Amino acid sequence: MNKSAQQRPNSGRPQRASRGVTMAEVGRIAGVTQVTVSRALSDPSKVSAETLARIHRAIEATGFVPNALAGSLASQKSMLVSAIVPSMTNIIYTSVIKEFASAMRDSGYEVLLSECGFAPQDEEAMIARHLSRRPDAILLTGINHTSQARRMLLAAGVPVLEIWDLTPSPIDICVGFSHQDAGRAVAEFCIDAGYKAPACVTASDERALRRHTVFAAAVESRLKVNVPVITLQEQASIAGGRAGLRDLLDQPSSKPDLVFCSSDLLAQGVQLEAQVRGLTVPQDLAVIGFGDQDFAKDLVPPLTSVQVDRAEMGKRAAQELLLRFGQRDMQSHAVDVGFKIVRRQSA
């Protein structure tokens, strides 16, 4: 089912890249100077209808596409917003960026997205790379950045958007929610629902750990029980969830009646493993996820999860940034988009 094919000689293509038509050439054809072409595109009202028509005809004929590099250099505006996320294959992040990019695009901006993993050092390197393209703003995930990164951002003087978390001292604008509050809220939910022996299965990224640390502490202080926490090293997956529950049940000391997972994917794995072991959810074991992804409501049983409105987060981030562009001396501030525990049948 695998074959390699060689085809069609490269006949029609220009051998060397004709690096694109310039405004000057368009102007020559339309009988005006380059400047007039520039105006025709940036502010047509300042050009007579006739010349405008001639210019457009020339653009058509030549297939002219303006050179944004030159434009950005001259105008000191790249219309580029840099975005750096831990993972671009995790829908948790891309769903935010999708909305953010869409909103920014409506205002003429393009988003340069890169992934950098969870290490602040790698983020720092990525920031440096992105900064060299002179983005008009930069979006970072989380509030943990190296001091060198902070210095570079300040030096560059670009607006900074921190998402997915909340801090009293944002670099500039922060749009997210409190992971501590989320952990605490889930703890209260569990206690109120009458669970007696909650446990955790969590990924090892800092934000997830923070949620679960607070969760465990809150439960322990109220229920006076030990809360076992399984921390997975790999990226969250169904397999990880299944392994997590196995580990949990293998610990002879613990007989959990509920598992709080750091993502819906892990929760799905826990549900599956429970089912395989003949445990009924939620009677024998309750499960709570995090993120409330689309599929959470479609699982069997439907998954109780912590909903974070990621689309709203992206839109709000864009909105705040656009506001910031218009008002360069805006105070740094944080926007809490909150979260919500969605109770379904799994807990």
Added chain:
Amino acid sequence: MNKSAQQRPNSGRPQRASRGVTMAEVGRIAGVTQVTVSRALSDPSKVSAETLARIHRAIEATGFVPNALAGSLASQKSMLVSAIVPSMTNIIYTSVIKEFASAMRDSGYEVLLSECGFAPQDEEAMIARHLSRRPDAILLTGINHTSQARRMLLAAGVPVLEIWDLTPSPIDICVGFSHQDAGRAVAEFCIDAGYKAPACVTASDERALRRHTVFAAAVESRLKVNVPVITLQEQASIAGGRAGLRDLLDQPSSKPDLVFCSSDLLAQGVQLEAQVRGLTVPQDLAVIGFGDQDFAKDLVPPLTSVQVDRAEMGKRAAQELLLRFGQRDMQSHAVDVGFKIVRRQSA
């Protein structure tokens, strides 16, 4: 659980963006001209050790970050590769781009990623936007592009990478696999395995439809049975899979013994719905997915699926492109990365 906070006046930040230190300023401090600074960065061997040290000290002191816009304009190389995918929240695509971007980054390139949905018209608009940033290459998903898009690409003279599909007449370089062959292979698999009444649940994008059209035709011609095809309008989801199976079973004429789905997510939904209805997989109903995502092997029962090595596709695309950069008169050609039916327990 939602509170807005105003914090910290914007004290330390520069009110107006200091658009960054220039090489000229660094040079002034180091006692050399701008050109020497440029050389110190691009080819340190051409600068004496002493000056190099002074320059680096000056860079440190000023926090200089080279301006890639200016560099690109002057060198006619943006070190930017544009990538356009239908969806950036679908891991099917982002997993390819992740590897592609990673490999390109190792060679100094950054990837500008945008999503454009499944309509060629929207792709065309996105191509135009991206082209204005003068990417050194452009990656497109699929082989269906408007003629205007093709014209623009030719005019720009950029190397073009088409992924996720195969064609005898690629624009430039094509890295993917044959969806027709995949549909046919699954049909043969089903027939060989003795299934008598296959059915389909598919998303409505062109590539998925192509697979299922070929699948249905192949099965019908060999088995002389009608193959019902449920085409879902929304994006693939577990809910869609569940609805798909419902629709299938509601058709009084059809009693499928196998469902071929256009994605693993849909297959998961079908499995779930089957389970809810008391149908045992694969005894009462077999299920085949597509894509072989990580979770396929962890489902209950483990999902039979069509594996596409997306990481390999991304790496190979980067590799081909890098080769192309070194050899501008390369023939246009297609690379088949193939696929593989991974048989597990669901079928």
Added chain:
DNA sequence: TTGTAGGCGTTATCAG
């Protein structure tokens, strides 16, 4: 090893 001159394709600012 270092410097000078010219140019990359725009936008901004003044004139006319």
Added chain:
DNA sequence: CTGATAACGCCTACAA
């Protein structure tokens, strides 16, 4: 309404 002219910050010769 249109045109000169000077940036923008860097790279590529070519010269010293």
